[in-house]
Amino acid sequence: xxxxxxxxxxxxxxxxxxxxxxxxxxxxxxxxxxxxxxxxxxxxxxxxxxxxxxxxxxxxxxxxxxxxxxxxxxxxxxxxxxxxxxxxxxxxxxxxxxxxxxxxxxxxxxxxxxxxxxxxxxxxxxxxxxxxxxxxxxxxxxxxxxxxxxxxxxxxxxxxxxxxxxxxxxxxxxxxxxxxxxxxxxxxxxxxxxxxxxxxxxxxxxxxxxxxxxxxxxxxxxxxxxxxx
Numbered sequence: 001x002x003x004x005x006x007x008x009x010x011x012x013x014x015x016x017x018x019x020x021x022x023x024x025x026x027x028x029x030x031x032x033x034x035x036x037x038x039x040x041x042x043x044x045x046x047x048x049x050x051x052x053x054x055x056x057x058x059x060x061x062x063x064x065x066x067x068x069x070x071x072x073x074x075x076x077x078x079x080x081x082x083x084x085x086x087x088x089x090x091x092x093x094x095x096x097x098x099x100x101x102x103x104x105x106x107x108x109x110x111x112x113x114x115x116x117x118x119x120x121x122x123x124x125x126x127x128x129x130x131x132x133x134x135x136x137x138x139x140x141x142x143x144x145x146x147x148x149x150x151x152x153x154x155x156x157x158x159x160x161x162x163x164x165x166x167x168x169x170x171x172x173x174x175x176x177x178x179x180x181x182x183x184x185x186x187x188x189x190x191x192x193x194x195x196x197x198x199x200x201x202x203x204x205x206x207x208x209x210x211x212x213x214x215x216x217x218x219x220x221x222x223x224x225x226x227x228x229x
Contacts, residue, residue: 051096146196
């Protein structure tokens with residue numbers, strides 16, 4: 001059972017990966033909590049890029065953590081813990097995919113056969129503006145759908161590199177690819193995604209930068225006050 005030890009100093013969110021792994025080996029609950037917060041988004045995104053199903057991806061993340069934390073003796077430090085546990089999640093997702101699709105082409109995922117909320121939009125705080133929230137939600141859904149429609153081999157690389165912001169080397173190591181292959185697949189994925197979005201975003205763009213409802217009413221009142229008060 002994971003727990004605390006007498007005289008134990010709690011790690012903080014900025015603790016190094018090495019320190020957290022060392023603490024997790026002796027079943028430090030605080031370290032495990034920090035590590036799950038640190039890697040959950042990546043694991044979910046990679047798993048979902050393979051399975052294209054939120055519920056299954058969440059199950060994969062949970063299973064990956066259970067396997068990792070109960071099997072830390074197998075972690076030798078040849079790669080970072082983040083890469084190691086991401087591979088565990090990826091293998092679990094690929095295993096589920098193969099059970100669902102027995103004829104899945106494993107070669108599309110890597111030359112060595114190794115094995116949202118997806119997009120978070122940056123920018124200004126949209127606050128409680130329902131129109132802007134709805135507009136961004138619609139565009140986000142279109143983007144997520146377009147990513148889901150990318151061929152498997154290109155989708156996983158795109159999610160790792162662009163959505164999760166992993167480096168070329170990290171992505172290559174994760175999927176067992178050459179770095180040049182990662183670059184090529186990313187280039188083609190961007191091109192395919194751009195073509196798809198060009199076709200789909202036309203109607204969504206009409207709702208971009210909304211200025212109606214409460215915001216419009218507020219502006220009207222400000223103008224009236226300036227002119228007539």
